[in-house]
Amino acid sequence: MFHPMRRTLSILAVGGLLCAPAALLTGCFGSDKGEDPAAAVSALLAGSTTEDKVDAISPYLDATNDYNRHIVSFDYAITPSLEDMRSGKRMTYIALPLFANLRKNLEEARANPKTAGVYQDIDTEADAVLAILKDLVPLAEKMESYYSSKGYMADDYAAGTQMIAQYLPLYDAFVPAYDKFDAAVTTHFKEIQIARLEDMRKEGRVNAATFLELNMKVRELADMLEQEQIDSAAAEAKIAEINALAPKVPDIPALASYKSSLNRFIGTFRSYVAGKENGNEVVDDFNDFVRSSQNLNLAELDDKKK
Template identity: 50%
Template structure:
């Protein structure tokens, strides 16, 4: 099973990947196919509005996931200690407040509401839990910040923790569902954009976007308990083939190709023997 912090790292998505690409990737390397272009007309025409509607949800999940990944060293032990009933001097909890605020803003935005009904529904389920969880978490953090446990021997902490975890466990399941739906819609949007770019003859830009997706897929493939080495090598072959399609150059392109090859090297190092957490961390570092 994928570690929660790794799953969160993989869920940090970018809606506008091409903004980081050099101009050479935005030019074509072949002629446009008119029939293909016509078939993509509807998708291309509504893609900006759908991307705009998805962005607030992407930003909400990215912010929450980034917080979890960055502060996993303190959040995970705190949650574990509280769940065990241990009494500590300090605690660290996820940033529920920012997530709640971001989701409320997204749900009240007329340009967002209704474009992705499944995401809207998952966000509503999450908000229904956050309305009770967020103020409780804020109160619990305030209790520890003020060191109130020095006056009541953790009595209030025990009461709040007893309420916290039933809500948190519901939240965790609802958030995973929400995050998965947002990720699925993101991938669909990316595939449509890749098809549209190819129909316009912008093969370099399409290959760049596809490479970003396939490197993510490769990390997901090796994140489980069992790793299919043959499937891993097949995916590496797909990545290498796309990498060869990109034009040669210096600066960004040279650095990008080198980074992808280093990433592939770390993946092979990890899959060559028994699972090693340190080697997997090297994969994640190269991926990021």
């Protein structure tokens, strides 16, 4: 089953599929420790900061990352189940997405005072998803109970057939609603990355800014995987931008495998464009690249300037 490529890629500077998004911009792609607490308080009192926006979007990132991680990891079971339902096959096993977890996470996000009204389009799309989950979650739970208890042996698949007939239209309504929500979260996250980059430049944190800019460009390259036909010239132009920035990132212990992971991802990406590599390998190498800097403290990059 096709999933938007953004669901399979770890989120740069946040962690994404494998790291806690609560550390947004300060976590898995380098933490941002060492800031002056007094300065941070002053900034908050002065008005809306990048950190305020981080706080507002983090609960939504938690929700999307948790859901996306599961559907990608268990696609081998979820997709065949969906295909069997559509074909009318008599099923003895079913695998469904974690709808209940998604509902719980979205309800918590909507109740979080830090998210309220900051990104109204995300709030609206989240509400649309929740409206569908209101019916989808209890139905999915009944289906899972029915098949795990082998209820089909008692009623000759009657209840299962009825529930599948109810499930498919709900699922078909859920998918586009969730995709709109997921896309809105991704769009605003990219905006936050740009704002954070500008903050770093204003603060004179040259190396940290270079590191973040490089990661953003690597993600832009990875996003090309969503295209049906990748423009090889555009890809090579983006790789040239990446290669121009990479040498400017300091070599420190926390980034011991960072540049080698970057080169491996670029190589796999090129092989994929040439039709010589599987897309899953590109995704795996990209996620390995993300993990290669998960223990970085961004403050280390500009220590020499202090």
